[in-house]
Amino acid sequence: MGVAIALGVFAALYFFNRTGASSQAPIDWNAVYSQLSNAVSEVSTTVTDSLDKFAQAITHFEGQPGDLNYRNNNPGNLMFAGQPGAIGADSRGLAIFETWAEGLAALKRQLALDASRYPQWSIFDYISNKYAPSGPDNPNDVNYANSIASALGVTANTKLGDLGLIV
Secondary structure, three states, rough: HHHHHHHHHHHHHHHHHHHHOOOOOOOOHHHHHHHHHHHHHHHHHHHHHHHHHHHHHHHHHHHOOOOOHHHHOOOOOOOOOOOOEEEEEEEOEEEOOOOHHHHHHHHHHHHHHHHHHOOOOEEHHHHHHHHOEEOOOOOOOHHHHHHHHHHHHOOOOHHHHHEEEOO
């Protein structure tokens, strides 16, 4: 979203400068481009850092080396949905990835997608309603949400849209 706003400002400045609608001195487009590039880079770095932390927290909660998520190269125990890099599903329907990196990339894509779809959901809402709903295989959705929130340095009531997961 921040990138779209920055590009809109850039386009408006360009339009006003080209049409003579601006009474100010000509704009130094190299400087504007440089500042815009730096702003986009900052937003991108923040999103990447936030996604890394979120994915790392989920990976830690889902298991340790030797556990199912490691054996399937699926750090988040994502269900198989034809994700890029997935080579099939195990007997429980969990995706199996060729490499750990492909599984981690799929987890980050899923987190970013879900954050864009449900920005008003809290971490607890997300874990208990979407990511790992409470049930026989997951009786600990409260602990799960609190663990993720703690790793991110926030509370489980923090909204996904406030975590910096969306560009």
